[in-house]
Amino acid sequence: MNIVWFKRDLRIVDQPALAMAINHGPIIPLVIIEPELWEQPDLSYRHFKFYRDCLKSLQTQLADHGYDLHIEIGDARSVLSNYHEKLRFTQLFSTQETWNGWTYERDKTIHDFCKANRITWHEPTQNGVIRRLKNRDGWAKHWQDFMNQPYPNIKNKSPIPPSGIIPNAKDIGHPIDDNLDIQEGGTQQANNLLHSFLFTRGKPYTKAMSSPVSAFDACSRLSAHIAFGSISIREVTQKTHQRYDELKALPKTPDVKLWKSAMRSFLGRLHWHCHFIQKLEDDPSMEFQSLHSMYRPLDDAPLEPSLYEHWKNGSTGFPLVDACMRALHQTGWLNFRMRAMVMSIATHHLGLPWRPCALYLATQFTDYEPGIHYSQCQMQAGRTGINTIRIYNPIKQSMDQDPDGIFIRRWVPELRNVPSSGVHQPWHYGHKQPIVDEKLAREQASKRLYSVRKQPYFRDEASNIVKKHGSRRRIKKAPNQLKLNLE
Ligand SMILES: Cc1cc2nc3c(=O)[nH]c(=O)nc-3n(C[C@H](O)[C@H](O)[C@H](O)COP(=O)(O)OP(=O)(O)OC[C@H]3O[C@@H](n4cnc5c(N)ncnc54)[C@H](O)[C@@H]3O)c2cc1C
Missing domain, CATH: 1.10.579.10 (DNA Cyclobutane Dipyrimidine Photolyase, subunit A, domain 3)
Known part of the structure; x- marks a missing residue:
């Protein structure tokens, strides 16, 4: 058994750690809810609420493909250590994460733990960010090449009923705010947003994105989904390219021009996403x-x-x-x-x-x-x-x-x-x-x-x-x- 540790990649389509692990043998999909992470001053109830929606969605997607999501609460090192005692796993898979200072330090302890227990930790990337980058020259090309690669999917096995219980905010001591009207998490929501943006809502994007009167509707609203990984940025990029190609084949009416301009602006922003994260990857301070x-x-x-x-x-x-x-x-x-x-x-x-x-x-x-x-x-x-x-x-x-x-x-x-x-x-x-x-x-x-x-x-x-x-x-x-x- 190998462990697939889900972090901010809560989906099964274009999930590189999951796909890689399945190629290495049987797996245990694992999510670790770390109370200390959720106490950090940059996080709040709304993040947990969205994250929890995404976990529910992931649990269903995995169960439909024959995998039961293991859900643990605790610090990652202790949880992995318990699994190691029971299973003696030798390989750990998780997608490379560039997140806050707390997760950066936590990952260092996991590296030490893996080293001490002779576990190989595989961290494939899910976006255009390069770890230990020496020089920014050629970065844009790398981004484009990555986004252009066919993305992995997993094969169907017989569905099973999901068994794990996903804790709610109270279980990890987070105060609940009932007055929120935030977006719902989960892959289905992400797919719906992408589709409606590419085919219905996105036409006025280039101009409408600046005003708060129009932007709530005219922007893709995919950011939280990309941040928690309920959809991959590569899938979003490829589907946008496809849409652009379809538009190019149409007569150049004013509407088609608007749509094409919207798709170009949007693609530029998807590139910025990784461009900015690369900065933090290169300089966590x-x-x-x-x-x-x-x-x-x-x-x-x-x-x-x-x-x-x-x-x-x-x-x-x-x-x-x-x-x-x-x-x-x-x-x-x-x-x-x-x-x-x-x-x-x-x-x-x-x-x-x-x-x-x-x-x-x-x-x-x-x-x-x-x-x-x-x-x-x-x-x-x-x-x-x-x-x-x-x-x-x-x-x-x-x-x-x-x-x-x-x-x-x-x-x-x-x-x-x-x-x-x-x-x-x-x-x-x-x-x-x-x-x-x-x-x-x-x-x-x-x-x-x-x-x-x-x-x-x-x-x-x-x-x-x-x-x-x-x-x-x-x-x-x-x-x-x-x-x-x-x-
Ligand atoms: C002070 C400040 C803080 C910000 N903090 C965040 C943040 O924590 N998380 C976040 O995702 N974005 C942040 N942004 C960037 C941007 O405002 C949001 O990405 C965007 O408003 C999200 O809405 P959308 O998904 O509808 O964007 P769309 O316009 O539909 O863009 C699509 C995607 O491109 C990326 N993107 C868009 N604009 C930018 C940008 N300027 N820089 C980098 N990537 C971009 C996002 O992943 C976004 O989901 C911040 C901007 C400012 C000025």
Whole structure:
């Protein structure tokens, strides 16, 4: 018997660890629910809820194929050690994971355990991230080659009834929040979303992704599924390529053009997914400190509690920011531009250190993916040293992205009766002033950042960061001739 340890790859289609293990002989599929992991400050009930949905789905998929999912609660080393005592297994299979600092340390102890017990630990990859990467040259091609490979599936055996009981949040001591309206996890949900995005919802994607009024529908909404692995990014990529090829064969009507543009933008983002996770894989410290060392003194700036609470609770007085924070709290999702804006306001206008803000957002995004999350939070906070510093103006964003105040009125009911012309600056209609002066706060933030940028040797370190983490921009030729327009 060999063990297949499911982590964030909760599916059976294109599950490389499962497929590899089956080729080596009989298997025990195992999931380990680690209470200490779920106590980490970046995780919350919503993640567990989604994860649990995915486990239920995985259990059914495995049972339909004749495998019984073993479900254990405990620390991974003790659980594996107990299995080893009973079964003396010699091979462990799990997909390579680039996740938070806690799982990184945990995996080191598992490596030691495997070494001490002469167990071979196989860790095939499920995405374009390369472990122990020496150089970013050629990375984009590697990504494309990986995405283009046929993916493994497993053969049917006679179905069996599933036997394990999946614990709920209470069983691992997690407080339950009944007021959530987050997405449901599981492979069926992921497949439905992918299909509806590719064939029904996705047409306006390129333009509609920026506004919170349209993005909830027009974006794929696959992020949490990709993060927990209820669908593989390779399956998503291949199905999108197929759809693009079908569109190419159609007459070039305005509709077909929109669809093609949507598919190209979407493929670009699937590439970014791995591009960002690669950064954390190469430098796990970016979860904890600014990428550019000259910004690190700002990491220790005091966290002004009142500003932090106003930001978290959606009571800054900037209508779009408040609507976003409240929507996020209930739905667990925001579109890219609104995520960027709320992070920008927190760290620039309110002058809060980036790390506690990133941690709070991590607990709120159902799709929390450390590699993307910390890279993006640092980018928006202007801490990477290599990206253009962008300080969003929350009033301008409000006028641009929600001109009629539809999203704002939905989430900030106290503004329901303010006319559209005033919804972006309701303080002109007797509502409270924002907690900071927008223009003044923006100028101060800009000075703070540029005073660091002006220091000697800033650029030297920045060019080393580009060398290590920078994308090499353009994928020359995708396998099916698709040109991806990357940032
Ligand atoms: C401050 C901040 C924090 C973020 N944290 C996360 C996070 O924890 N987890 C996460 O998945 N995304 C994160 N993003 C990126 C992006 O906002 C989300 O991936 C996207 O909104 C998810 O919705 P979707 O699946 O409908 O995206 P779609 O637009 O349909 O994109 C498809 C997929 O591409 C990937 N993707 C999309 N945009 C990006 C991007 N900018 N960078 C990297 N990959 C991308 C995701 O896997 C996504 O599911 C963050 C962005 C910002 C600005």
